[in-house]
Amino acid sequence: MLQKVVRSTVIDAPIERVWAVLRDFNSHDQWHAVVDQSRIERGERSDRVGCVRSFTLKDGNRIREQLLTLDDREYRSTYRIVEATVPLQRYVATVTLKPVTDGRRTFWHWESTFATPPGMERELRDMVAQGVYEAGFANLRQHLATGGDLRGTSQGASREPMPRALPVPMRRVVVTRYGEAEVLQAQDGEAPAPGEGEVRIRQRAIGVNYFDVYLRRGWIPPMLVPGDTPGMEAAGTVIDVGAGVHGFLPGDRVAYLGPQPGAYCSVRSVPAAWVVRLPPAVEDATAAALLLKGLTADCLLRDLGHVRAGTRLLVHAAAGGVGLLLCAWARRLGARVIGTVSSEEKARVARDHGCEQVIVTRDYRFADAVRRHWDGGAELIVDGLGEAARDENFAALARCGHWISLGQASGGLQPISPDWLVQKSATFSRPVVFDYVATPAALAERAQRLWAALADGSLRTPPIERWSLDAAARAHERLESRTTVGAVVLTA
Numbered sequence: 001m002l003q004k005v006v007r008s009t010v011i012d013a014p015i016e017r018v019w020a021v022l023r024d025f026n027s028h029d030q031w032h033a034v035v036d037q038s039r040i041e042r043g044e045r046s047d048r049v050g051c052v053r054s055f056t057l058k059d060g061n062r063i064r065e066q067l068l069t070l071d072d073r074e075y076r077s078t079y080r081i082v083e084a085t086v087p088l089q090r091y092v093a094t095v096t097l098k099p100v101t102d103g104r105r106t107f108w109h110w111e112s113t114f115a116t117p118p119g120m121e122r123e124l125r126d127m128v129a130q131g132v133y134e135a136g137f138a139n140l141r142q143h144l145a146t147g148g149d150l151r152g153t154s155q156g157a158s159r160e161p162m163p164r165a166l167p168v169p170m171r172r173v174v175v176t177r178y179g180e181a182e183v184l185q186a187q188d189g190e191a192p193a194p195g196e197g198e199v200r201i202r203q204r205a206i207g208v209n210y211f212d213v214y215l216r217r218g219w220i221p222p223m224l225v226p227g228d229t230p231g232m233e234a235a236g237t238v239i240d241v242g243a244g245v246h247g248f249l250p251g252d253r254v255a256y257l258g259p260q261p262g263a264y265c266s267v268r269s270v271p272a273a274w275v276v277r278l279p280p281a282v283e284d285a286t287a288a289a290l291l292l293k294g295l296t297a298d299c300l301l302r303d304l305g306h307v308r309a310g311t312r313l314l315v316h317a318a319a320g321g322v323g324l325l326l327c328a329w330a331r332r333l334g335a336r337v338i339g340t341v342s343s344e345e346k347a348r349v350a351r352d353h354g355c356e357q358v359i360v361t362r363d364y365r366f367a368d369a370v371r372r373h374w375d376g377g378a379e380l381i382v383d384g385l386g387e388a389a390r391d392e393n394f395a396a397l398a399r400c401g402h403w404i405s406l407g408q409a410s411g412g413l414q415p416i417s418p419d420w421l422v423q424k425s426a427t428f429s430r431p432v433v434f435d436y437v438a439t440p441a442a443l444a445e446r447a448q449r450l451w452a453a454l455a456d457g458s459l460r461t462p463p464i465e466r467w468s469l470d471a472a473a474r475a476h477e478r479l480e481s482r483t484t485v486g487a488v489v490l491t492a
């Protein structure tokens with residue numbers, strides 16, 4: 001009769017980090033205390049299905065095991081014993097990882113079936129359960145806690161050196177005074193060691209958002225005064241962490257967004273609660289292009305818009321940073337999408353990202369065209385335009401429709417009167433993305449949905465226009481020129 005052993009545990013490290021170790025079929029002599037030496041036969045890659053690892057145990061036993069499956073999407077691998085000096089027969093094991101909902105811990109399930117010589121069932125079951133699985137859980141936990149995976153392995157070799165908690169030289173962009181793009185100037189500075197609860201990040205890519213323009217112009221004075229640095233999001237690598245931070249280690253690839261500006265720089269310390277780990281497949285520039293804008297789209301479509309099959313959605317600036325993500329994701333949810341854009345080139349891109357109809361207009365005239373296309377008007381409007389589109393938006397809105405005022409690229413929206421809205425039983429909202437990711441759990445859940453949407457093709461990496469940190473003024477000029485398609489990112 002086949003014996004079955006099942007064990008599971010939770011590891012206090014994010015899934016990408018645990019998986020980076022376990023998917024390497026030849027890593028176990030670095031973290032499992034019972035394994036002495038291991039090599040992959042015939043010089044094959046240690047993540048190639050079919051490869052055989054040949055290893056000795058500290059007690060002198062020898063085992064050859066073959067990798068049968070490796071699934072990076074499901075975080076699962078299976079393997080079998082080909083030959084062993086221990087009497088485990090027809091041994092097949094499966095390792096499966098799942099993220100724990102807070103996103104920073106990992107559920108690890110390890111199970112196997114095997115046959116044994118008569119009378120040895122219990123002894124071998126206990127050996128596998130305790131000597132291999134339970135001990136393995138403890139050993140890997142220890143390995144990660146001491147940063148063992150960051151040293152010496154092929155992956156560790158490319159990571160940042162361990163930190164010194166000293167100021168680090170950096171480059172940053174300041175708003176010298178409120179005004180046009182040229183008020184943005186780069187200068188040298190120092191990034192102090194991270195404070196309690198903070199993560200210090202060497203930033204590689206910084207997301208440029210239209211909101212940064214409002215700050216630069218002085219439209220939201222309490223948030224940024226001259227001399228301050230704009231920018232709400234970035235991606236890069238952890239240099240070091242302050243007291244009380246768990247779940248992030250030097251070398252981790254991360255991205256963040258947060259409600260206090262300061263991201264236009266090469267090194268920055270931010271609260272750990274703003275930070276998410278990046279999946280290996282998501283590059284820094286992609287993360288900087290997607291995080292704030294993608295999480296905004298997630299809030300709008302899911303929480304505020306309740307978008308579902310058939311929802312009639314009007315998206316302004318449909319070829320912009322937020323716009324393209326909104327159109328593509330809404331389409332994937334089955335919504336019908338009309339976009340407005342200011343050029344034919346943008347119209348092509350917006351159509352390609354899910355718009356069934358695109359209205360080309362530079363002067364915010366679109367209501368008639370929307371009503372010609374949809375008799376009843378738009379059930380949901382996502383409006384990043386503001387004042388210049390105010391009356392047209394109301395005219396395009398369906399009875400009982402919902403108008404989401406997201407931003408004000410054309411100028412600040414004057415107050416909306418309830419007496420006006422009541423004419424259509426319309427609802428109006430004015431969301432800010434940071435309120436929707438205000439807890440680590442909410443942030444982790446939304447970020448996971450975003451990376452999953454990217455992985456399953458619901459979202460594509462948008463076109464990304466890149467500028468160096470020193471050229472931040474040029475990046476702003478481009479964004480304000482209405483000629484950018486997709487996202488704008490600064491590289492550091």
Ligand SMILES: NC(=O)c1ccc[n+]([C@@H]2O[C@H](COP(=O)([O-])OP(=O)(O)OC[C@H]3O[C@@H](n4cnc5c(N)ncnc54)[C@H](OP(=O)(O)O)[C@@H]3O)[C@@H](O)[C@H]2O)c1
Nearest residue numbers: 209210317320321322341342384407408409410432433482
């Ligand atoms: N509330 C939140 O939490 C939140 C979060 C993210 C973004 N937002 C808002 O969402 C909107 C889109 O942001 P984004 O960063 O993705 O920018 P974006 O859409 O890439 O760029 C802004 C776009 O607005 C359009 N626009 C219309 N009138 C304009 C004008 N007078 N000057 C400049 N642009 C004008 C342009 O597209 P066309 O030329 O094609 O019209 C332009 O490409 C912005 O209003 C932003 O403030 C809000």
